[in-house]
Amino acid sequence: MSDSKLAGPDGSSQPNSRRRFLQTGMTGVAAAVIAGSGLAMIDSQPALAESPENPDAALKTLMDGNGRFVSGRLTACRQNLKTLRRELANKQEPFAAVLTCADSRAPVALLFDQTIGQIFVTRVAGNVITPEIIASLEYGVAVLATKVILVLGHSDCGAIKAAIAHKTVPGQISSLYPYLQPAVEKSGPDVKATTESNAQIQAKLLSESSTVVSGAIKENKLKVVAGYYDIASGQVTLLD
Numbered sequence: 001m002s003d004s005k006l007a008g009p010d011g012s013s014q015p016n017s018r019r020r021f022l023q024t025g026m027t028g029v030a031a032a033v034i035a036g037s038g039l040a041m042i043d044s045q046p047a048l049a050e051s052p053e054n055p056d057a058a059l060k061t062l063m064d065g066n067g068r069f070v071s072g073r074l075t076a077c078r079q080n081l082k083t084l085r086r087e088l089a090n091k092q093e094p095f096a097a098v099l100t101c102a103d104s105r106a107p108v109a110l111l112f113d114q115t116i117g118q119i120f121v122t123r124v125a126g127n128v129i130t131p132e133i134i135a136s137l138e139y140g141v142a143v144l145a146t147k148v149i150l151v152l153g154h155s156d157c158g159a160i161k162a163a164i165a166h167k168t169v170p171g172q173i174s175s176l177y178p179y180l181q182p183a184v185e186k187s188g189p190d191v192k193a194t195t196e197s198n199a200q201i202q203a204k205l206l207s208e209s210s211t212v213v214s215g216a217i218k219e220n221k222l223k224v225v226a227g228y229y230d231i232a233s234g235q236v237t238l239l240d
Contacts, residue, residue: 051095051147055223058095058147059238065113066236076115084116094120097140099202100152101127101159105231108152112236120146126159126198127151128179129205138212141222149213149222151206152236153199154229160195164188192228199226200239 052058068074097120098108108121120140122133140146153160162169163180183198203226206213216222226239 051093055147055221059150059223059225062096062112062114062148062150063236063238066111066234068113069111070234074110074113076109076113079115081116088117092117092120092144094118094140094144094146095148096120097122097137097146097149098152099123099127099129099133099137099149099206100229101125101154101157103154103157105156106152106154106229111229111234120144126157126163126176126180127153127202128176128198129202129209130179134206134210134213137206138210141216142212145221147222149203149206149224150227151199151203151224152227152229153195155192155195155231157191157195160191160198164191164194196226196228196239199228202226 052061065076095118096112096114098112099122100106100108102123102125109115109119112119120137122136124130124133137149140149159176160180160183162173163177163184166177166184168174179202180194180198182201183194186201187193187197203224207217207224208214213222213224217224228237228239229235230237
């Protein structure tokens with residue numbers, strides 16, 4: 001068989017273009033067919049994307065991903081999840097950590113268009129800083145080398161509204177009130193303003209109360225920022 005021909009099923013020779021088509025695994029056609037059928041696409045890109053080099057680049061990666069989420073141009077879903085699970089079975093190297101509320105309407109990886117292994121997530125109602133949350137985020141910084149921590153509040157936060165109302169509630173729900181009270185005193189009764197203030201207060205508290213976090217910030221290895229997620233629009237806004 002010559003280099004320029006490939007035998008077909010009927011014994012006839014096929015042109016080079018067909019050989020290249022077969023060798024690529026019909027990537028283009030398969031992608032088009034799968035996309036048209038509504039099934040998940042399998043991307044030909046490497047499963048593990050390169051990690052951002054510094055805190056500023058890490059923050060930009062997060063915000064660029066949110067831009068894709070808002071516009072409906074998601075790319076993370078194209079990753080080969082089978083390959084990802086295999087490669088991440090015994091390690092993780094997330095470039096960012098996010099502390100957000102337990103609210104089911106804040107799907108962190110999705111709203112930043114990131115896939116498995118890219119964001120280290122901690123969640124608690126009201127996205128407040130507790131010893132357990134600090135310990136978790138310190139692990140993200142000291143062991144996993146995350147480059148940015150985003151403390152993310154969101155619109156229509158039930159924890160914030162409950163703290164503002166300060167009504168009697170069942171169980172241990174009211175144990176959140178002391179953590180949220182500084183924001184209520186600063187910006188209540190406006191829910192949005194209080195939510196934004198709380199994210200900023202918690203980010204500042206984390207930066208100052210953890211020697212691991214503050215040390216990484218001083219060495220320019222880490223950035224801690226606060227943000228606000230609008231559920232209706234899908235947009236994340238960074239707070240000064």
